[in-house]
Amino acid sequence: MSLKLHYIPFTLQFKFDARTSRGAIKEHKVYYISLSEDAQPEVIGVGECAPLAGLSIDYRPDLEEKIKEVADLINSQKVKLEKGAPLPEELKLQQWPALYFALETALLDLKNGGKRLLYKNSFSRGEAGVPINGLIWMGDADFMQEQIAKKLKGGYTCLKLKIGGLDFGQELEILQSIRERTPADCLTIRVDANGAFSPQEAFKKLERLAKYDIHSIEQPIKQGQHKQMAELCAYSPVPIALDEELIGVLGKDSKEELLDKIKPPYIILKPTLVGGLASSAEWIALAEERSIDWWMTSALESNIGLNAISQFTAQHDITLPQGLGTGQLYHNNIASPLQIRNGELWYEQEQSWGELPS
Template sequence: MSNYKRISFSYIKRKLVFRFDAGTSRGILKTKEVFWIKASSAENPTVIGWGEAAPLVKLSPDDRPDFESKLEDFLVKLSQLDWEMSEEKVLDQVSETIPFDFPSIRFGVEVAVLDLMNGGNKQILQNDFRDQYQPMPINGLIWMGEVQFMKDQIDQKLEEGFDCIKMKIGAISFEKELELLSYIRSQYSADQITLRVDANGAFSPEEALEKLTRLAELSIHSIEQPIRAGQPEEMRKLCEISPLPIALDEELIGVEEKESLLKKIAPQFIILKPCLLGGIKETREWISVAEKHGIGWWMTSALESNIGLNAICQLTSQYSPEIPQGLGTGKLFENNLGSPLTVRKGEIIYDPKKAWEEPS
């Protein structure tokens, strides 16, 4: 490819359908709308790059009524640029063209252009996951719902060989959630099974410490976002005194002053979702600041299709993660794209024997 080039952009809209009612503290999810971004060039029209913009309802900064029209406007602007085809320049041009408050569009365009730049084979970045088929450990996710539904999920994940289980809490009674966690702990010690919980901000500041103390009795690894985002002083106090490590999740969304936030709250971990944080460039900056301050992190998908999930896996792989990541969402949808992404025995792998289904 030449150093500078014009790129044509378009998109395909798809409604993904969940295989079950996916319960969160913000309500039940039945479908997820995604926008697959297509990047191509007249210089080599047979090479296509694909990215994905997939805002999360009630959570993404760009979950707004005019999202699709804004996406169209940005793609017109992007098609008028002269692109310098290096990874650093591509990421810079995307962040300079698309405002910070459209993070999922930034991520989708980054991925589409990098895919195009690397030959249109879903190769986004240099990484061992895609290049060497190196597996990555992931957690098994337990969705909210009726007690029996959650218990059935737990049994299935344990049977499938996961040694890290993450359970969403905050939708049913706390006592029943403790019973479910105790059910796992009665069979497996903390050395055998790592337990994480995600409260999605379900606790009030007044009740949080008591609940964290009870969770800690079950040797829980960590809790994500125990109280709702936007209460930095309360979260700081909680991180200081909690018997359970705290991971910030929603707290990071829409934040540009990364170091200021992490220095103020001083969490034990942060959770990284590129499509909510502004894409690859912004996510790398979060990692850099977190590691500077001795804060742990792991990557999590935000219910993307396999196009977005593939890119997040490749980005994560660049850091050679040793702890389980939240990247096991590919089987959630009935109509996801077929792909080489495969989950086996608590790991996600890129299986070269499987082909990509093209967006349509």
């Protein structure tokens, strides 16, 4: 099988300044990777390489150089890709998780006919939706309240609020206002601190958050503080979900060591950050062996990456809302069959995919 790899740089433009405790994001540079066979050049598999500034280990100035290197190796047939097989070690992609995810999904798409249908399941057939949380971005109190009202009107039964960017008292007031309108048996609330709390203040803040029947908090303290995170997981009144903590943890042994040391109630998987779908599947298996629950989340990819993650997610028994409601973030997203209805993500088969940028 002789494959050709092409790539297209593209800059996604946010509809608003997407704020986290790490700062605001206005745009997101991505690379679309396409694979085709010489014998059938019209059949094209597509993947998305979309590392995030300040978060992804492969958000580096030499990323495009690495993509060119991989393209040269594949196009010259010095390295051969096989449909259905892991990516060859000769590509040296261990430190390039976003690129691994892009190649892995492009190859899977090509294997299945280049129609953006990577898996055959009830979701990709348009028979079932995937429950998702409504994402509430940081901003002033009015901006956050406006988002909350829209999500509740849209039928969401689970909201995720980014916290750590406003005065903590203000954030608690916003949570109080939600709970006054909607009790815990009608609405699940998750919060994401993106590592904003210091280890010294974290437990007291978690105690205050617990008053609002919070389902979970993502990454209360910065990653890499394993002893402190393990203590928080053991004693926190709000269950903790590891997110950034998983980034850069490579290989099965390292994953097992992390889970056994910290013992989190939940882990959150972003394939772009943790090394693709196969790596995510390994995390899921290890977590389930330890009775650790999990959910998948987009790392702000466009609809190309979001589609791959959503179809992969639907291959599993889903017990919790997933973090896959990011398809409406960009002015210039790729048109897709992905649609949100009543707090669920659906694949509307009658809708067509838009063209990739040239």
